[in-house]
Amino acid sequence: MEESPAAARWRVPPAQTALKCAAAAVFAVLAALSDEPGGLLLAAVATLGSGGLALRDLLAPVRVAADPGAVTVVTGFAGHRTLTWPEVLDVGTDERRRFLSTTRLLEIRTDDDLYLFSAFDLGADVREVADELDRLRAGGPRS
Template sequence: MPPAHVAVKAGGAAVVATLAALSADDRQFLLLAAVAAFGLAALALRDVLAPVRVAADAEGVTVVRGYAGRRRLAWPEVTAIRVDERRRLLMDTRLLEIESADDLFLFSFFDLGADVHDVADALERLRRHALSRPEG
C-alpha cells in the first residue's frame, strides 16, 4: 500500500473528526461525520496492519483475508488468476482476481499499488513456472 494513500485516509479521518467536533450542535451532521471519520480511520489502520495485500514466491501466494488476516495458497491450490474489467457510470474498474477452489480474492490498484494487469502477469509467470517444475 503506498504510504501516500495511508496518509490521505488518516488525514481525511482527522479532518472529518475536526468538522464533527466543530458541528456538535447539528446532531445529524455529527453522526454522519463521526461514522465517516471512524470508517476512514479503520481503513487507514488496516493499511498499517496489512500494507502488503498480495505476496508471492516460488511456492505460492499469500493474500490478505478479511480485515488484516492472511491466507497462504500453494500454487496448485490457485485455480485462476485473472483481471475483471467493467465499465459503469463512465468509470472503468479493474480488479485482480485470485481464485481457489473455495475462495475468490479481489484486489484493486489501490490495494496493490501497481497496475492489476502487471501483477496478474507476474503472478501467472510464477504460477506457470512453479507448476512446470518436476515433483521431487
C-alpha cells in the first residue's frame, strides 16, 4: 500500500508483474521453438494470455486508490472509474472455501456495479484494505 496523509493506493506487486512478463517471454520462446502445430498453438495462447495480464499490470498497476472524497477503481482492461463515497453502497469482503483453499475478495458495490479485487490485485490483505476504505469513507482518523 502506498499512502499520503489523506489517501491510500493499492497496487499489483512489481514482482508479480515481472513474473508475468518472464512467463510471456518463456512461452514466446517455446512457441518459436515448437515444430508441432498443437504445441505452437498452445504456446502462442499462453504467450498472449500471460502477456495480456502483464500488460494490464503495466498500464494500470494501481487497482484501488481512495481518499476521504472518493475511491478510484480499475475497470475493464485498464480503465479507471472514480466513485464518490455517496455512490458506494458497501465496501466488504467475500470469503469462499473450496476444498483446501480459501479465496478472499474485496467488494466495492454501487447501484449498478460490483468491483472485485483479490490480494494479488492489491498487494495487501483484502480485509485490511476494506477496513482502510471504511476509515477513509467515514473521514475518520487513521490508526
